[in-house]
Amino acid sequence: MGENEPFRGQFMFYKRWALDPNFSTVVKNAWESGSSSHLGTSLTRIVNCRRAISGWKEQNGSNSLTRITKLREELEEEEEERYPWFTRIAEIKIELAIAYCDEEIFWRQKSREKWLREGDRNTKFFQASVKSTRAKNSLQFLLDEHEREQFSNRDKSEVAVRYFSDLFKTSSPTSFTEIFSDFLPRVTDAMNAGLICDVTLEEVRLAVFSIESEKTPGHDGMTGFFYKKYWEIVKHQLFEDVRRFFRCGKIQDEWNHTYITLIPKISTPRRMTDLRPISLCTVLYKILSKISHLD
Structure with missing residues (x-):
């Protein structure tokens, strides 16, 4: 992969997969496969689920656009027969409707447009929304601290690292007693x-159910929808891991892994000050944060 080629291949859970009646079995078997292991934490089970889902995708052809193309070709061939098989034609039309619905759900989730009602068929609108967002958030170059243009992904990342390192550096004080001396106990x-x-x-x-279903997930690719949809499957192990955190006060490193995404504050960003960082946390981390707020 070249320096300026965007990253591809990251796993992300898509809610359209849940429409398959057999998909819940895939999730259940993968999640429970870690129950006999001492490493059967939520993190391990999520890895198992991702592997199982990837295998299921390959076996079942989950790409809706490919299915639509194949079904349309089959429908045309069947309708052109001298003696069409009308039962099969009806079946193909039903499968096509499902495939079109899957495609719409896929693009709606990618676009994250929320003002359309569930069921509105506007796949082209969602596609245009995704393309528009990508173009708006693209960053051709960044000016470093010496006002030099940096174009490669590596150089741009170094500019960002230096910027945030300077912004959040500390004098490493040894005591905060003086700072908090006037604070009253609350x-x-x-x-x-x-x-x-x-x-x-x-x-x-x-x-779990207070987390938005379609927010961009963290590094593990699992959305809030996954935990809500399969709550009965994941709840016991998830509860044990959350309870362990609140008892010992130590968070597992992977729960705290976060992607930092830079969102332009203006139409043509050139400097780090033109960008707003957002953190893409895992749903697991959000659960801990939500419970702290509930308390």
């Missing part, structure tokens, strides 16, 4: 008792 004993009590399964469920 947490009562009753409040503290509520904060340190064990988390419940209901709190985890409320946190």
